[in-house]
Amino acid sequence: MEIQDFSDDIDVKVKKYQRGESADLEGLKDKKLKGQLANREELYKKSANAAAKAEKWLMQTESGLLEPEGIEKTWRFSQQSIAQEVDVASRKNQFDIILPDLGPYTIDYTSSGRYMLTAGRKGHLAIMDMHTLKPVKDFQVRETVRDAVFLHNELFFAAAQKKYTYIYNRAGTELHCLKEHGAVLKLQFLKNHFLLSSINKSSHLRFQDITTGQMVGNYRTALGRSDVLQLNPYNSVITSGHSGGTVCMWKPTTSTPLIKILCHHGPVTAISFHPNGHLMATAGMDKKIKIWDLRTYKTLQTLPGNAKTLSFSQKGLLAASTGSFTQILQTSDSSNYNRYMIHTMAKGYQINRIQFRPYEDVLGIGHSMGFSSILVPGSGEPNFDSWVANPFETVKERREKEVRVLLDKLPPESVMLDPTKVGNMREAKRKEKKTKAEVEEEKAAAVAAAKSVAVKKKTKGRSKPSKVARKKQEGIENAKRGFVEENEGRDKKKQKRITEVNELPIALQPFVSKKGK
Amino acid sequence: MRVKVISRSADDFTRERSNDLQRVSRNYDPNLRTQEKAVEYVRALNAAKLDKVFARPFIGAMDGHIDAISCMAKNPSHLKGVFSGSMDGDIRLWDIASRKTICQYPGHQGAVRGLTVSTDGGVLVSCGTDCTVRLWRVPLSSGIDSSDSSEKLIASYVWKNAFWGVDHQWEGSLFATAGAQVDIWDHNRSQPVNSFEWGNDTVISVRFNPGEPNILATSGSDRSITIYDLRTSSPARKLIMRTKTNSIAWNPMEPMNFTAANENCNCYSFDARKLEEAKCVHKDHVSAVMDIDYSPTGREFVTGSYDRTVRIFQYNGGHSREIYHTKRMQRVFCVKFSGDASYVISGSDDTNLRLWKAKASEQLGVILPRERRKHEYMEAVKNRYKHLPEVKRILRHRHLPKPIYKAGLLRRTMADAEKRKEDRRRAHSAPGSMPRKSVRKNRIIQEIE
Numbered sequence: 001m002e003i004q005d006f007s008d009d010i011d012v013k014v015k016k017y018q019r020g021e022s023a024d025l026e027g028l029k030d031k032k033l034k035g036q037l038a039n040r041e042e043l044y045k046k047s048a049n050a051a052a053k054a055e056k057w058l059m060q061t062e063s064g065l066l067e068p069e070g071i072e073k074t075w076r077f078s079q080q081s082i083a084q085e086v087d088v089a090s091r092k093n094q095f096d097i098i099l100p101d102l103g104p105y106t107i108d109y110t111s112s113g114r115y116m117l118t119a120g121r122k123g124h125l126a127i128m129d130m131h132t133l134k135p136v137k138d139f140q141v142r143e144t145v146r147d148a149v150f151l152h153n154e155l156f157f158a159a160a161q162k163k164y165t166y167i168y169n170r171a172g173t174e175l176h177c178l179k180e181h182g183a184v185l186k187l188q189f190l191k192n193h194f195l196l197s198s199i200n201k202s203s204h205l206r207f208q209d210i211t212t213g214q215m216v217g218n219y220r221t222a223l224g225r226s227d228v229l230q231l232n233p234y235n236s237v238i239t240s241g242h243s244g245g246t247v248c249m250w251k252p253t254t255s256t257p258l259i260k261i262l263c264h265h266g267p268v269t270a271i272s273f274h275p276n277g278h279l280m281a282t283a284g285m286d287k288k289i290k291i292w293d294l295r296t297y298k299t300l301q302t303l304p305g306n307a308k309t310l311s312f313s314q315k316g317l318l319a320a321s322t323g324s325f326t327q328i329l330q331t332s333d334s335s336n337y338n339r340y341m342i343h344t345m346a347k348g349y350q351i352n353r354i355q356f357r358p359y360e361d362v363l364g365i366g367h368s369m370g371f372s373s374i375l376v377p378g379s380g381e382p383n384f385d386s387w388v389a390n391p392f393e394t395v396k397e398r399r400e401k402e403v404r405v406l407l408d409k410l411p412p413e414s415v416m417l418d419p420t421k422v423g424n425m426r427e428a429k430r431k432e433k434k435t436k437a438e439v440e441e442e443k444a445a446a447v448a449a450a451k452s453v454a455v456k457k458k459t460k461g462r463s464k465p466s467k468v469a470r471k472k473q474e475g476i477e478n479a480k481r482g483f484v485e486e487n488e489g490r491d492k493k494k495q496k497r498i499t500e501v502n503e504l505p506i507a508l509q510p511f512v513s514k515k516g517k
Numbered sequence: 518m519r520v521k522v523i524s525r526s527a528d529d530f531t532r533e534r535s536n537d538l539q540r541v542s543r544n545y546d547p548n549l550r551t552q553e554k555a556v557e558y559v560r561a562l563n564a565a566k567l568d569k570v571f572a573r574p575f576i577g578a579m580d581g582h583i584d585a586i587s588c589m590a591k592n593p594s595h596l597k598g599v600f601s602g603s604m605d606g607d608i609r610l611w612d613i614a615s616r617k618t619i620c621q622y623p624g625h626q627g628a629v630r631g632l633t634v635s636t637d638g639g640v641l642v643s644c645g646t647d648c649t650v651r652l653w654r655v656p657l658s659s660g661i662d663s664s665d666s667s668e669k670l671i672a673s674y675v676w677k678n679a680f681w682g683v684d685h686q687w688e689g690s691l692f693a694t695a696g697a698q699v700d701i702w703d704h705n706r707s708q709p710v711n712s713f714e715w716g717n718d719t720v721i722s723v724r725f726n727p728g729e730p731n732i733l734a735t736s737g738s739d740r741s742i743t744i745y746d747l748r749t750s751s752p753a754r755k756l757i758m759r760t761k762t763n764s765i766a767w768n769p770m771e772p773m774n775f776t777a778a779n780e781n782c783n784c785y786s787f788d789a790r791k792l793e794e795a796k797c798v799h800k801d802h803v804s805a806v807m808d809i810d811y812s813p814t815g816r817e818f819v820t821g822s823y824d825r826t827v828r829i830f831q832y833n834g835g836h837s838r839e840i841y842h843t844k845r846m847q848r849v850f851c852v853k854f855s856g857d858a859s860y861v862i863s864g865s866d867d868t869n870l871r872l873w874k875a876k877a878s879e880q881l882g883v884i885l886p887r888e889r890r891k892h893e894y895m896e897a898v899k900n901r902y903k904h905l906p907e908v909k910r911i912l913r914h915r916h917l918p919k920p921i922y923k924a925g926l927l928r929r930t931m932a933d934a935e936k937r938k939e940d941r942r943r944a945h946s947a948p949g950s951m952p953r954k955s956v957r958k959n960r961i962i963q964e965i966e
Contacts, residue, residue: 019547051545060529060542067519077518085520093522131527192552233551275548314548361522377522385544392530397539407563414555422554423902 013052018044020420063315064361064377066341075327075342082375092133093362096372099124102140104352105366106147110154111191112389113358113380117157118371119148121352125159127170130357131391139172146227149187151196151210152405153398158196160184165198167210180215181206185227190236192410195252197238199229205240207252207412216412217252228268232294234277235419236410241268247282252412259417261297263290272310272318281318283307289320291337301336303329311363313356313379319363321351326365328376343374359384359391439483446479561902564895565911567878574841574877576860579616579870582607586864588631588682589851592655594638596856601864602629608643610655613855613862613872622653622669631683633692640671640704644680644694649673652704674707676700682722688730691747695720699735701747713745715752724765726789728772734789736762740962742777744789755965756792758785764808768832770815776832778806778820781960782928784830792964795957799830801837803924812854812875819861819875821849824921827863829875840915841873 022041028034066074066082083091099105102120109116115136116128123145126138136154144162151157155170158178165184167176182200189196195207195216203225207217221240228241237258238250245264248257264284272281279300280292289303289310305327307320318329318337324347330340343363345351350368357364357373360380365372384390390397414422434442453475455468530540547553584605592598598619602608606625609618627646634641634655641653652671678697685692691710694700699720700709718739726732731747742762743755760780768774774796776786784799784806804824811818817838819829825846828837847866854861854875861873874881880892902908917925943951 017545017547054543054545059544061523061525062521064522065519066521069518072518077520081518082520082522085518086522087524089526090522090524192556234548236552277551359523375522377520380523381544381546381549382523383544384542385546385549386539386541388544388549391525392527394531394539408556408559410552410555410559414552414558419552420554422552422558423905 010049010052010056013055014045014048017048017051059383061382063382064380066377075339077341079343079374082377086375090361090375093130093360093373094375095133097370099370103370104350104368105371106353107355107364107366107371108149108157109355109357109364110150110389111358112384112391112393113360114391114393115150115154116357116364116371117148117150118366119145119159121145123161125157125168125172127154127157130360137170137172141166146185147187149189149196151189152191152194153402155398158187158189160187160198165196176213178208180218181208185225186229188229188231188238190231190238190252190415191405192236192408193252193412193415194406194409195412197229197231197252199226199240201225205229205238205250207238209412211406211409217255219250219255221248221257223248226268228271230271230273232273232277232280233275234273235417236415237417239271239273239280241271241282243267245284245286247271247280249417251415253415259297261292263292264288270307270310270320272312274312274316275314276316279312279316281310281312281320283310283320291318303337308351309354311354311356313363313376314358314381315379317356317376317379319354319356319376321354321365324349324351324367326351326354326363326374328363328379330378341376345372356380358389443480443483446482447476450475450479557898558902558905558908560895561898561905561908562911564899565908567895568899569878569911569914571880572877574839574874575843576872576874577616579611579618579872580868581609581618582868582870584628584868585848585850585866586868586870587628587850589853589862589864589870590632590634590641591853591856592634592638593636593856595655598655599853599855599862599870600632600634600641601851601870602632602643602645603868604628606645606647608632608641608653611870613860616872620656620669622651624651624670624673625649627679630679630681631694633683633685635685635690635692635704636687642683642685642692644683646679648677648679649675650680650683650694650702672704672707674702676709681719684723684725684733686725686730687727693723693725693733695723695735699723699733699745711747713752715743715755716741721761722764724767724775726772727767727769732789734765734767734775736765736777742787742792753966754792756787757962757965759960759962763806766809766811766818768811768815768818769813771832774832776809776811776818778809779960780805782806782822782824783960784809784818784820785957785960786832793958793961794955795961797833798835798956799837800835801828801830801840802826803921803928807849808851810853812858813856814858817875819852819854819863821852821863821865823848824924825849825865825918826921827852827861827873829861839877840917841877842918842921843871844918845869846871 023037025034025037068074079094083094102122102124105118105120107116107118114130116130118126123141123143127136129136146160148157148159156167158165158167163183165178165181166174169175181198184198184200187198194209194211196210197207199205203221205219205221208215223242223244226240226242230239232239239247241247245262245266245268247261247263247268249259250257263282264286266285268282268284270283278294280294283289287306289305289307290299291301293300306322308322311319320327324345326343327339328341329337331337345367351365353366355364356379361375361377363374363376457463532539582603584603586601586603588602590600597613599611599613606627606629608622608629610620612619625645625647629643629645631644639655641655644650651673654669654671680694680696682695683692690704692702697719698712698714701711703710716739718737720735720737723733723735733745735743738761740761741755741757744753746753762777762779764778766776773789774786776784778784782802782804785795786797788796802822802824804822806820806822808821809818817829817831821827825848827841827849829839830837845867849863849865851864859875861875863871903912
């Protein structure tokens with residue numbers, strides 16, 4: 001019995017690493033190719049099995065959890081009660097830093113979760129090391145700062161200030177002033193492509209390559225001023241939310257959005273993406289939070305409530321904040337999102353930005369009176385990969401990683417809705433000619449549709465039975481005509497050409513071009 | 518309530534002492550690596566570009582001969598030694614590692630046309646236009662041998678006609694010479710033990726089968742390829758083509774197959790059991806192919822051509838994988854693959870032997886395991902994305918000297934014109950009177966048994 005369970009467990013894990021279905025080789029005629037592909041599939045299976053086994057046996061850290069006992073409910077647990085149960089090191093992750101003068105604050109984490117960047121609206125910029133909980137650097141720019149993001153590592157960050165966007169290094173030295181971006185409201189960094197994207201007051205969306213300085217894209221959204229801009233980490237598509245309720249998805253190389261969805265009645269306030277790329281959460285002023293399936297672009301769930309800011313964690317928890325209230329939602333078996341935890345800040349604190357800290361069970365909150373961090377058990381990925389993002393990175397490793405990442409820098413064209421399409425064959429667009437039966441069927445359907453059209457009751461005299469009948473007949477004739485004309489037109493052309501040829505003297509007939517005019 | 522949060526102590530993830538290795542933890546979750554296919558594609562593209570950057574196939578030239586090099590032989594029991602014979606009768610033994618002459622074998626009065634080494638690596642057999650076959654002692658140590666020629670010469674046999682080629686049995690003590698007829702010799706006999714003749718024309722090259730020691734293939738100036746069996750008194754099979762075959766090489770891993778270097782710029786791979794049709798036609802050279810040699814792996818072979826280039830083909834590839842040329846290299850008369858399949862040696866009209874890498878961008882010297890794994894990974898991604906247009910373009914591109922590029926264009930134009938003409942003739946003749954003949958068959962005139 002236990003052995004059975006064990007193998008089932010492995011099967012689920014293997015599926016995760018197989019990255020989709022295996023190829024169907026049944027219809028393949030080329031035996032050599034079939035053999036090669038079968039070998040390849042075998043290899044994929046082996047590597048997925050090995051990865052699943054490694055996950056089962058070799059992972060060092062265990063995932064966090066919060067389990068109620070008896071009639072307890074998870075959302076009743078306060079941060080204080082959680083703090084009493086956890087170890088001392090984790091307790092350090094609960095803190096409130098009160099900086100009443102320069103708020104409200106936005107926050108950003110590096111991809112490893114080691115460093116936090118905070119930016120106060122009134123010009124306070126600070127980088128904190130979250131292991132030692134000491135500021136690496138904090139300084140004031142004496143200017144409005146609307147947003148700040150880390151670039152590829154903790155050494156550089158970009159800050160959207162009153163007039164321009166600036167790039168600073170860790171020591172607080174201004175390296176670049178990006179004047180072309182204008183007065184930027186929101187920044188996002190595409191770390192695979194080294195692109196800094198921004199949306200400014202005049203609703204221009206810009207993409208700048210920060211390794212070369214080249215402006216890759218500059219597009220007018222024409223949907224009004226917006227400060228909702230979010231990166232989908234799965235495929236690096238940039239998504240903007242607008243005051244009309246539309247959400248647009250952009251890639252750096254096209255001037256029109258890839259997708260435009262009407263998500264809310266009223267302005268969109270926040271967007272967030274699940275790390276597996278299939279779910280999007282949007283919040284609007286219409287007091288709704290919606291969960292969207294990005295494979296079908298349909299709503300999966302609509303939750304009531306306002307949200308100024310949203311954030312998905314690595315394990316798929318969704319946090320939503322409004323005012324001084326934060327709620328964290330959880331899904332079980334990928335069905336609906338239900339309440340998991342709630343947290344209320346001191347009264348009067350306005351939450352500005354929340355973000356889950358990668359690889360930790362921590363939610364960072366930037367608010368009007370400083371920034372805080374709370375424990376959310378089960379939110380973070382417990383095991384990091386040293387080659388992807390390492391919280392315990394040494395200087396040498398960081399340097400090596402920078403070189404490696406730069407070598408693998410993706411071209412801006414590789415941003416696409418389905419990133420697994422790279423290197424695949426485009427499906428052939430075959431324009432098949434309709435068979436006679438199909439044409440007949442369509443014709444019958446069109447006639448039936450014309451017959452079933454209800455005639456409006458018109459003013460006196462116009463709705464006479466004879467007139468109604470005539471009108472209906474006209475509609476039917478019209479429906480039929482579409483199919484008749486198509487065929488006859490073609491025949492006529494052919495006939496005309498043949499007759500033209502026949503009119504010529506026999507000697508000249510062979511010289512008539514066969515293609516016609 | 519039960520609460521657990523992620524808690525890591527820095528000691529578990531950092532090294533204890535500064536001379537320890539850094540700790541690495543892995544998590545293969547696909548969600549952590551976003552856009553991994555695009556990253557792989559970029560890596561494949563970079564690998565293809567780096568391949569071009571590091572493509573430095575030419576290692577060095579070995580000069581010393583004072584006339585064109587006519588033939589070469591590799592020593593089956595000694596990796597570093599290569600023998601070369603020149604048109605002025607000089608024979609040299611080269612050390613590939615230092616690219617220097619180890620010793621010389623003076624004695625031939627005219628051009629040396631054939632060289633071969635016995636399987637044990639002890640005896641070198643040479644023959645030439647001075648109608649002699651000479652057997653030489655091969656020095657065992659790799660140091661420079663200063664003993665005079667009389668000590669090195671084991672025997673010298675004079676025969677009736679000039680010789681064009683010689684080859685030693687892979688297992689056994691016989692060797693065969695080509696000339697007016699095919700003669701089979703024993704080391705200790707001053708006269709051939711057997712002679713084969715089929716027609717009156719000269720035999721140009723001879724090559725023993727690596728698998729079956731008694732079978733040999735020859736090519737003759739009557740445009741024929743003949744297969745002999747030493748156990749029977751008469752030749753086994755003969756194939757006549759439209760143009761002359763300059764050289765033959767057996768595939769050492771599939772000994773029933775051989776490839777013939779033809780005068781019409783192509784090489785033809787045949788199955789010796791089924792000669793009516795070539796297994797593969799290897800096209801790319803723009804002038805006569807002079808010599809051919811298989812890699813010991815049997816997966817590829819090298820050809821030298823009169824168009825001053827050396828090409829490497831896959832054993833089943835219609836076009837060459839690689840082309841090597843330098844400004845100073847003249848007509849190539851002989852090529853050899855080294856015994857470890859990693860080098861190619863060419864001898865040309867400009868009196869030099871040239872040493873090339875078999876894989877143009879291969880890194881020479883000791884490779885650390887990490888480096889090797891990296892190379893293997895790069896090779897794998899390149900292989901995975903080789904069909905994508907950008908990668909394919911970079912991998913396929915080879916710089917060609919202008920005359921060869923022009924000659925290639927011209928050849929293509931001629932082939933197209935010929936095909937067009939034939940198509941038109943076919944269209945205007947009675948249906949079925951001009952059957953289509955495949956490329957693999959149409960250079961073959963007849964097969965005689």
